[in-house]
Amino acid sequence: MEYIDYRTEGIVFDIQRFSIHDGPGIRTIVFQKGCPLLCKWCCNPESQDVRPTVLFNADSCVHCGKCLGVCKFGALSTGNTALVDRGACRSCGECVNACPTGALVMKGKAIAVGELVRELKKDAITFRRSGGGVTISGGEPLVQAEFLLELLKACKEQGWHTAMETTGLARESVIERVFPWVDLVLLDIKAIAPDIHKANTGVSNEIILENSIAISNIAPTVVRVPTIPGVNSTISEYRAICSHVKSMNGVDTIHILPYHTYGVNKYGLIGKEYPLTEVPPLTKDEIANLKKLVEDEGFKCVIGG
Numbered sequence: 014m015e016y017i018d019y020r021t022e023g024i025v026f027d028i029q030r031f032s033i034h035d036g037p038g039i040r041t042i043v044f045q046k047g048c049p050l051l052c053k054w055c056c057n058p059e060s061q062d063v064r065p066t067v068l069f070n071a072d073s074c075v076h077c078g079k080c081l082g083v084c085k086f087g088a089l090s091t092g093n094t095a096l097v098d099r100g101a102c103r104s105c106g107e108c109v110n111a112c113p114t115g116a117l118v119m120k121g122k123a124i125a126v127g128e129l130v131r132e133l134k135k136d137a138i139t140f141r142r143s144g145g146g147v148t149i150s151g152g153e154p155l156v157q158a159e160f161l162l163e164l165l166k167a168c169k170e171q172g173w174h175t176a177m178e179t180t181g182l183a184r185e186s187v188i189e190r191v192f193p194w195v196d197l198v199l200l201d202i203k204a205i206a207p208d209i210h211k212a213n214t215g216v217s218n219e220i221i222l223e224n225s226i227a228i229s230n231i232a233p234t235v236v237r238v239p240t241i242p243g244v245n246s247t248i249s250e251y252r253a254i255c256s257h258v259k260s261m262n263g264v265d266t267i268h269i270l271p272y273h274t275y276g277v278n279k280y281g282l283i284g285k286e287y288p289l290t291e292v293p294p295l296t297k298d299e300i301a302n303l304k305k306l307v308e309d310e311g312f313k314c315v316i317g318g
């Protein structure tokens with residue numbers, strides 16, 4: 014039997030129950046912190062930093078000043094419109110404890126695999142009855158690879174189905190260790206053209222595309238394409254994506270994830286501006302045309318999660 018280190022700690026920022034979109038059956042989603050990409054359309058910007066992140070809601074602040082005196086790292090000042098200097102913050106949580114109105118909230122906390130599995134066991138009956146399981150999301154789960162690996166092993170020890178949402182960006186050795194424990198990979202491919210990928214995610218897609226093939230050789234994989242007007246919603250880019258997916262092993266389904274703006278309000282809470290402005294949603298016709306293209310290329314096509 015595989016040794017599992019239940020003491021391994023990771024930073025998790027949310028656990029969502031009763032999801033029916035991210036794998037088979039009814040699922041519980043564990044959201045890990047940290048991502049090597051900075052996608053301009055990211056709907057979880059609070060997940061990008063691997064450390065716990067202080068959210069500041071200016072509308073709830075009554076300017077009492079109680080937070081200002083407790084920061085030992087000089088990260089809080091009234092001269093800073095976003096209140097928190099993200100570069101100086103050490104995620105100690107003292108300001109969150111001092112705030113009487115809930116204007117400051119910590120997103121993310123350290124949790125050991127053993128404690129997390131105890132939490133997930135509350136859903137074990139639902140998993141069994143619905144054919145569901147645990148989906149690990151983020152951020153990019155591969156950023157906290159040791160925690161991820163122990164968590165996946167622990168889920169399999171319980172007999173649970175495991176799914177993982179991923180960008181596929183990690184060292185080869187990490188890919189080889191992690192994915193044998195994943196029953197279903199939900200792999201994002203954002204662009205094939207290197208310049209489009211780099212300009213909109215901040216990183217090259219060379220390793221991602223290499224890894225996508227390696228991942229599909231290890232675990233059943235579905236490809237998902239966050240589809241952003243003006244970025245990757247063109248016929249040529251979609252053709253290139255389909256062509257790449259054909260080089261992967263056994264992928265028969267591509268999900269089109271139409272652009273949405275659900276995460277826009279979160280940017281203000283972490284002192285950032287939303288990088289995309291005036292991007293219209295995809296029209297029904299545009300979605301229908303991309304779906305037809307995907308199907309004509311020989312794939313099943315699903316709209317959404």
Ligand code: SF4
Nearest residue numbers: 084102103105106108
């Ligand atoms: S979390 Fe700690 S370090 Fe960060 S701003 Fe608050 S008190 Fe300062």
Ligand code: SF4
Nearest residue numbers: 074075077078080112
């Ligand atoms: S403690 Fe809370 S309410 Fe008071 S100034 Fe700081 S953020 Fe605003």
